[in-house]
Amino acid sequence: MTREKIELLQEEVAGLQLAAGYLEYSMDRCLNLIGQEEMPPEQLERLESLTSRFARLADLLIQRIFRLVDEIELTGGGTLLDRIYRAEKRGWANAAELIKIRELRNLIAHEYATEKMQEIYTAVAAMAPALLAAVPKVVDYAGNTIRRYPA
Numbered sequence: 001m002t003r004e005k006i007e008l009l010q011e012e013v014a015g016l017q018l019a020a021g022y023l024e025y026s027m028d029r030c031l032n033l034i035g036q037e038e039m040p041p042e043q044l045e046r047l048e049s050l051t052s053r054f055a056r057l058a059d060l061l062i063q064r065i066f067r068l069v070d071e072i073e074l075t076g077g078g079t080l081l082d083r084i085y086r087a088e089k090r091g092w093a094n095a096a097e098l099i100k101i102r103e104l105r106n107l108i109a110h111e112y113a114t115e116k117m118q119e120i121y122t123a124v125a126a127m128a129p130a131l132l133a134a135v136p137k138v139v140d141y142a143g144n145t146i147r148r149y150p151a
Contacts, residue, residue, distance in 0.1 A: 005072050006149045012064050013142045019057045020135040026050040027128055034125045035118070047121050051108050054124045057131055058105040062087075062098065065138055072145060090141060093134040101131050 030050045033043050066083040070076040075086060080102065088095040104123050111120060 002072065002149060005068060006146055009065075009068050009072065009142055010146060012060065012068060013139055016057070016060050016065060016135060017139060019053065019060050020132055023050075023053040023057050023128060024132060026053050027125070027132075030121075031125065034121050037118075047117070051120060051124050054128055054131065055105045055108045057135075058101050061131070061134060061138065062102055062105075065142070069142065069145065072149075087134075090137075092137045092141065093130065097127070097130045098134075101127050 026046065026049050030046050033039065033047055036043070039047075062080070062083065066087050067076065069090075070083060070086060081099075084095050084098045084102070087093060087098060104120070104127055108120060108124075111117070
């Protein structure tokens with residue numbers, strides 16, 4: 001069972017790295033758009049892509065990778081907050097930032113009011129660096145975990 005989880009961790013880490021690269025790309029293309037009021041559809045589409053990529057990366061990290069590492073290390077179970085606090089203990093990110101990232105991800109997933117989208121874009125631009133900073137730490141940790149379980 002552990003071998004299967006290690007293989008899944010390898011796949012998830014590869015997906016995490018791709019998703020981080022896509023978010024970085026979107027951040028570069030959207031930084032000058034944050035805070036603008038009236039935008040043509042092409043620019044709005046870029047911002048929508050940015051928020052989607054932020055939410056996807058947050059999900060991959062918090063929902064999939066955190067849970068999978070907990071399962072491999074036999075520390076699984078508990079709530080989402082438990083996973084976040086364990087991630088902080090592992091040195092991956094600050095728990096308060098991870099909680100804000102998760103809350104923003106939920107807002108992105110459930111917000112349909114166009115008048116709030118500017119606030120969301122601004123929040124994504126502010127929180128994306130913290131989310132992206134966690135990725136290399138998680139990748140390093142996962143690499144060490146994978147090496148502990150040779151094929």
